[in-house]
Amino acid sequence: MEEKQSSLISQDSDLFYPEKEKEVSDIIKKFYKSNIPIEIIGSGSKRTIGRPLQCGKTVNLSKLEGIIEYQPEELFIKVKAGTKIDKIVNELKKNKQELAFEPIDFGYLFKGKSDCGTAAGQVACNISGPRRFKVGSTRDHILGFRAVNGRGEIIKSGGTVVKNVTGYDLSKLICNSFGTLAVLTEITFKVLPASEESKTLVIHNLKIDSAPEYLEKAINSSNEVSGASFLPIEPICSNCEMNIENTFKLNDLKYRGSLTAFRIEGLKQSIAQRLENLKKELKIQEFDISELENLQSEIFWNKIKNLEFFSATKNNILRIVIPPSECINLIYELPSKFKYFLDWGGAVIWMEACEITEQKFESIRKKVIRHNGYISMIKYSDNLPYVEDVFTINNVRFNISQNIKKSFDPKRILNPGKMYTGI
Amino acid sequence: MTNLRMPKIDRKVISKKDIIVKRLKKIINPEHVLDHQDELKPYETDGLSAYKQKPLIVVFPENTREVSEILKYCNEERIKVVPRGAGTGLSGGALPLKDCILISLGKFNKILEIDYKNRFVVAQPGVTNLSITQAVQDKNFYYAPDPSSQIACSIGGNVAENSGGVHSLKYGTTTNNILGVEVVFMDGTISKLGGKTFDSEGYDLLGLITGSEGLLCVITEVTVKILKKPQVIKAALIGFPTIEDGGRCVSKIISSGIIPAGMEMMDKELIHATDNFVKAGYPRDAESMLIVELDGTEADVSELMLRVNSIAKVNKATSIKVSKNDKERLKFWAGRKAAFPACGDMAPDYYCMDGTIPRGKLSEVLKEIKRLSKKYNLPVANAFHAGDGNLHPLIMYDSNDKKALEKTEKFGAEILKYCVKVGGVLTGEHGVGIEKRELMCEMFNDNDIQQQIKIKKALDTSSLLNPGKVYPILRKCAEEGRVHIHGGKTKFPDIPRF
Numbered sequence: 001m002e003e004k005q006s007s008l009i010s011q012d013s014d015l016f017y018p019e020k021e022k023e024v025s026d027i028i029k030k031f032y033k034s035n036i037p038i039e040i041i042g043s044g045s046k047r048t049i050g051r052p053l054q055c056g057k058t059v060n061l062s063k064l065e066g067i068i069e070y071q072p073e074e075l076f077i078k079v080k081a082g083t084k085i086d087k088i089v090n091e092l093k094k095n096k097q098e099l100a101f102e103p104i105d106f107g108y109l110f111k112g113k114s115d116c117g118t119a120a121g122q123v124a125c126n127i128s129g130p131r132r133f134k135v136g137s138t139r140d141h142i143l144g145f146r147a148v149n150g151r152g153e154i155i156k157s158g159g160t161v162v163k164n165v166t167g168y169d170l171s172k173l174i175c176n177s178f179g180t181l182a183v184l185t186e187i188t189f190k191v192l193p194a195s196e197e198s199k200t201l202v203i204h205n206l207k208i209d210s211a212p213e214y215l216e217k218a219i220n221s222s223n224e225v226s227g228a229s230f231l232p233i234e235p236i237c238s239n240c241e242m243n244i245e246n247t248f249k250l251n252d253l254k255y256r257g258s259l260t261a262f263r264i265e266g267l268k269q270s271i272a273q274r275l276e277n278l279k280k281e282l283k284i285q286e287f288d289i290s291e292l293e294n295l296q297s298e299i300f301w302n303k304i305k306n307l308e309f310f311s312a313t314k315n316n317i318l319r320i321v322i323p324p325s326e327c328i329n330l331i332y333e334l335p336s337k338f339k340y341f342l343d344w345g346g347a348v349i350w351m352e353a354c355e356i357t358e359q360k361f362e363s364i365r366k367k368v369i370r371h372n373g374y375i376s377m378i379k380y381s382d383n384l385p386y387v388e389d390v391f392t393i394n395n396v397r398f399n400i401s402q403n404i405k406k407s408f409d410p411k412r413i414l415n416p417g418k419m420y421t422g423i
Numbered sequence: 424m425t426n427l428r429m430p431k432i433d434r435k436v437i438s439k440k441d442i443i444v445k446r447l448k449k450i451i452n453p454e455h456v457l458d459h460q461d462e463l464k465p466y467e468t469d470g471l472s473a474y475k476q477k478p479l480i481v482v483f484p485e486n487t488r489e490v491s492e493i494l495k496y497c498n499e500e501r502i503k504v505v506p507r508g509a510g511t512g513l514s515g516g517a518l519p520l521k522d523c524i525l526i527s528l529g530k531f532n533k534i535l536e537i538d539y540k541n542r543f544v545v546a547q548p549g550v551t552n553l554s555i556t557q558a559v560q561d562k563n564f565y566y567a568p569d570p571s572s573q574i575a576c577s578i579g580g581n582v583a584e585n586s587g588g589v590h591s592l593k594y595g596t597t598t599n600n601i602l603g604v605e606v607v608f609m610d611g612t613i614s615k616l617g618g619k620t621f622d623s624e625g626y627d628l629l630g631l632i633t634g635s636e637g638l639l640c641v642i643t644e645v646t647v648k649i650l651k652k653p654q655v656i657k658a659a660l661i662g663f664p665t666i667e668d669g670g671r672c673v674s675k676i677i678s679s680g681i682i683p684a685g686m687e688m689m690d691k692e693l694i695h696a697t698d699n700f701v702k703a704g705y706p707r708d709a710e711s712m713l714i715v716e717l718d719g720t721e722a723d724v725s726e727l728m729l730r731v732n733s734i735a736k737v738n739k740a741t742s743i744k745v746s747k748n749d750k751e752r753l754k755f756w757a758g759r760k761a762a763f764p765a766c767g768d769m770a771p772d773y774y775c776m777d778g779t780i781p782r783g784k785l786s787e788v789l790k791e792i793k794r795l796s797k798k799y800n801l802p803v804a805n806a807f808h809a810g811d812g813n814l815h816p817l818i819m820y821d822s823n824d825k826k827a828l829e830k831t832e833k834f835g836a837e838i839l840k841y842c843v844k845v846g847g848v849l850t851g852e853h854g855v856g857i858e859k860r861e862l863m864c865e866m867f868n869d870n871d872i873q874q875q876i877k878i879k880k881a882l883d884t885s886s887l888l889n890p891g892k893v894y895p896i897l898r899k900c901a902e903e904g905r906v907h908i909h910g911g912k913t914k915f916p917d918i919p920r921f
Binding site: 071072073074075096126128132133136137139140149153154155156157159160161162163164165166167168169170171172173175176177181192193194196216219220221222223224266267269270273274277321322323324325344347348372373374376391392393396397399400401403404406407408419420 | 538539540541542563584585587591592595596598599608612613614616618619620621622623624625626627628630631633634635639651652653654674677678680681719720721722723725726727779780781782783808811812813846847848849850851852853855859863866867870871872874875877878881882893
């Protein structure tokens with residue numbers, strides 16, 4: 001097999017589908033020797049996030065696939081890097097467990113249909129769903145990994161247990177590194193019991209000037225809210241599809257207009273009590289409200305998580321992360337015609353930017369930074385198919401990051417320039 | 424390990440002591456530079472008190488700029504630096520070197536900002552863990568990680584060691600509970616990593632430096648997340664006739680879908696020792712005991728307590744006592760939190776280990792510890808963060824017996840090797856420091872360790888920051904045959920060895 005693979009590598013093909021860690025190592029060693037840059041992808045579902053690459057060679061991890069070990073009572077699952085997220089999620093469901101950080105299915109945004117990508121892609125991008133503010137993001141749920149660095153050496157870090165401070169925590173570093181440090185070959189996720197039930201309280205027709213206050217109150221209560229989003233109906237943008245009603249067509253949603261939604265999960269016995277407590281604490285007796293029962297609550301939050309609000313849009317999509325209390329002021333400062341929604345209780349703004357220019361994007365970035373946040377371009381459009389700085393970074397962190405990059409990938413052959421020029 | 428090899432002493436630095444002191448007194452308040460042997464004495468050790476070494480000089484900078492200037496100067500003059508928080512670490516991470524400047528962060532003791540709306544606190548690194556909770560508790564908030572030493576340990580030290588505590592099963596360790604830090608690198612560069620938002624763009628440098636044991640940078644500010652206190656907290660004391668029954672109960676509770684806020688286990692030796700010490704009302708007839716803490720709403724806690732109760736009964740629990748009020752609950756914990764001093768009552772000295780194992784291997788590992796206890800003829804008591812598999816065997820010995828420490832360390836090393844063998848790790852929360860440095864090769868191969876050393880070199884080119892910690896001194900590892908070196912040549916001759 002190794003010989004066969006070696007001959008495959010020597011054929012100078014442009015696309016590689018390694019099935020084993022050793023094959024990944026052989027491929028990287030070869031290109032390390034010959035100084036040839038390589039694009040590393042999981043299955044490509046989030047390939048367009050980040051800066052475009054100019055690599056003639058691609059390593060696709062989707063055939064390095066399969067669950068290696070799943071021990072429900074030890075709360076971990078170890079998978080090969082190219083394993084599809086939905087395969088993992090379905091396996092965990094059999095034991096009423098889950099990946100608590102709620103991986104986003106970016107297929108809806110990029111293709112208009114589900115394409116959830118691989119474990120490696122999820123780790124490389126570290127973008128997590130609505131429960132982030134309560135349980136952490138992908139980086140908080142990685143116990144260990146194996147990977148091949150830019151010299152072709154197989155390295156590992158972490159293990160299968162939660163409490164582990166043996167050596168540097170490279171699991172964190174590898175998260176959100178967009179394949180620029182090492183090619184993941186194996187990942188161990190921490191898993192958690194799935195909630196028995198979920199309910200969602202929706203307040204209708206709040207406006208942006210008051211919704212964030214309710215989000216904050218809910219999260220700051222002790223009712224263990226695990227989702228807090230605001231979906232406005234304004235501004236009405238003629239270039240965006242204003243599809244709130246089509247997206248969230250659910251029997252339990254009694255009224256039209258904007259949606260301010262709170263999710264409560266847990267034991268059947270306690271959900272009703274927490275929901276009642278929350279309603280009292282928010283003082284919403286006079287408001288139009290809806291309550292979504294288990295199944296509809298699940299559908300609703302899946303739609304939020306998977307960005308179906310923007311399904312298959314042709315416009316640019318921006319992601320802004322800020323301290324929640326800054327969100328309202330920032331919204332007022334942003335171009336008034338952009339369609340958006342708030343998640344994580346106002347700590348993240350997902351925004352559809354039509355007719356945006358690079359200058360406009362940079363001027364938004366300045367405003368975001370003034371509010372102690374950061375902004376990323378998640379999706380390009382025909383109108384703005386490229387920006388120089390997709391992600392935010394300052395000079396000091398850039399220099400540190402460049403040194404870290406060199407320590408893993410001295411010849412810059414792994415996804416060079418994917419995150420920043422020179423990294 | 425008793426004959427611990429440390430980095431080569433730089434005699435030139437020692438001979439220049441007066442010049443260095445003079446220079447440091449220009450950078451910071453001269454009264455904050457200690458260089459007399461008597462003044463240095465309190466800083467010769469940390470929580471791993473078996474090892475002692477006075478530093479060359481101790482400095483107490485008062486602000487980030489001073490830290491930056493000191494590091495820049497030391498970097499230029501090739502002077503080793505050891506950072507120190509409260510000095511409570513248990514793995515020797517703050518053990519000085521004869522030719523080092525010890526930077527104490529003791530004067531960084533202020534809470535700078537409390538933001539309830541965004542749920543964070545900005546604190547200087549010398550602030551104690553407990554005082555963060557105390558600063559926000561009147562508004563019903565708290566900081567979740569609670570290492571047993573929380574009354575004394577500093578938040579900067581917590582970040583350096585990625586400290587855990589008894590509630591980390593549900594609430595995570597330090598790394599899951601901080602938003603940002605300000606740090607100074609060895610060349611004097613000041614940087615904010617993370618901030619006041621969730622996650623941050625680019626490489627997760629915050630995640631990298633958390634738990635890096637003072638090898639990568641000096642922490643000068645920490646932004647921690649605070650959480651709203653749960654409405655109800657209750658704890659149950661559950662006694663079992665055997666260790667195996669207790670261990671099985673732990674696994675069953677987890678696999679039933681319950682994640683308790685805390686789940687601690689103690690063996691008979693420790694039940695008696697701690698109960699004698701604080702009269703916590705522990706079941707003295709039990710071979711093992713669990714403290715299971717549940718939190719949430721009244722309905723949550725009541726329902727989960729019923730479930731825990733029935734799982735415990737199925738697993739042969741001999742006694743179950745549920746706390747009636749907070750006072751009683753805290754009394755349950757008082758015993759557990761006094762585990763270390765209680766052991767101090769049982770023997771002149773004790774040595775605390777810190778491996779983590781898969782929960783399901785508990786009985787197997789405890790049996791092995793018993794076997795080793797007989798082999799080495801040293802008594803051992805076991806405290807165990809059962810929920811997250813973090814084991815704390817406390818080996819009792821008498822340091823007046825000159826060979827006892829060496830024997831104890833060998834015993835401890837065998838326990839840790841066994842933890843790795845069953846799929847666990849060397850250290851769950853105390854860190855590697857000098858204590859487990861030579862055991863790193865049990866878990867990592869040459870590639871793994873070299874990658875980590877390259878990261879160190881990327882941020883501290885001359886390896887001046889806390890050298891001699893965490894990574895094995897290569898020759899030692901090679902001598903023990905754990906790292907393969909071909910033809911007497913190392914793979915990366917340009918990498919500094921510790």
